[in-house]
Every structure is written in C-alpha cells, then in structure tokens.
Amino acid sequence: NIEQTLSIIKPDAVERNLDNEIKEMFTDKGFKIIKDKKIQITKAEAEQFYKVHETKPFYNDLCAYLSSGPIVVMILEKENAVLGNRELMGATKPEDAAEGTIRKKYGISIDKNSVHGSDSVENAKIEINFFFKD
Numbered sequence: 001n002i003e004q005t006l007s008i009i010k011p012d013a014v015e016r017n018l019d020n021e022i023k024e025m026f027t028d029k030g031f032k033i034i035k036d037k038k039i040q041i042t043k044a045e046a047e048q049f050y051k052v053h054e055t056k057p058f059y060n061d062l063c064a065y066l067s068s069g070p071i072v073v074m075i076l077e078k079e080n081a082v083l084g085n086r087e088l089m090g091a092t093k094p095e096d097a098a099e100g101t102i103r104k105k106y107g108i109s110i111d112k113n114s115v116h117g118s119d120s121v122e123n124a125k126i127e128i129n130f131f132f133k134d
C-alpha cells in the first residue's frame with residue numbers, strides 16, 4: 001500500500017548543503033518527492049510540531065535547534081513509506097545507525113542527526129498537514 005510520510009532535512013544538513021545529496025538518497029530508494037520547500041520556522045512552531053515530546057528533558061533544546069536555521073520539508077511517497085523512511089534514516093543516534101543510512105553518513109550527534117521522519121501513518125498525516133496545509 002502506497003503511503004506518504006513527512007521528512008525534514010534538519011538545519012545541520014541544510015547548513016552543510018547536503019539537501020540535494022539527501023534527496024538523492026531518497027529518490028535512489030524509490031521515494032517520490034511529492035512536495036518540498038525550504039523554510040525556517042519559529043521556535044513556537046517547532047514547539048507545536050514536537051508537542052509529543054513536550055515532557056522530555058530535551059524538548060527545549062530540540063525546538064531551539066529545529067528553528068535555528070533553514071530546513072527542507074518534504075512529502076515522500078512510496079510503498080510502505082513510513083517504515084521505509086525510518087529504515088533509510090537509521091537510528092536516532094548517528095553512532096548507532098546502520099551502514100548506508102542517512103544518519104550514519106551525515107549525522108553529527110543525537111540532536112544534529114540530519115533528518116526527521118514521521119513514526120506512524122497517523123502522525124505522517126498530522127505532520128504533512130502541519131507543513132502543507134492545502
């Protein structure tokens with residue numbers, strides 16, 4: 001079943017001009033980039049986006065970080081896109097990520113881990129709607 005998921009290329013990767021290389025890693029794996037845009041969000045918007053992590057000790061730093069510079073947000077489409085995106089991203093901590101994953105290749109730390117991806121089909125819908133209201 002064809003799914004859509006939301007992907008964010010985070011400030012650490014955009015700052016290093018890795019957005020095109022990362023997009024290529026997605027398209028090489030058969031993801032279609034349905035929509036994409038480079039934007040910078042406010043801290044308040046980041047807080048809303050990451051609301052599920054509200055109670056976590058890293059919430060404030062995470063929201064400050066995501067709003068610290070330009071990001072690229074994308075709608076990706078593929079068979080089982082949500083899981084496929086998580087596999088291609090690799091583990092949250094780049095040092096734990098498998099060879100061939102985006103975070104292994106480009107991630108710097110648990111915070112500067114280069115990409116975000118929706119963790120379920122349900123959250124993908126919410127996250128896509130957050131950035132692409134139409």
Ligand code: CMP
Pocket residue numbers: 053058062092110111112113115116117
């Ligand atoms: P992401 O997939 O964008 O979802 C939430 C982010 O919080 C995660 O990637 C990490 O970059 C960041 N983060 C920072 N500390 C932690 C932690 N201890 N556990 C999980 N995520 C963390």
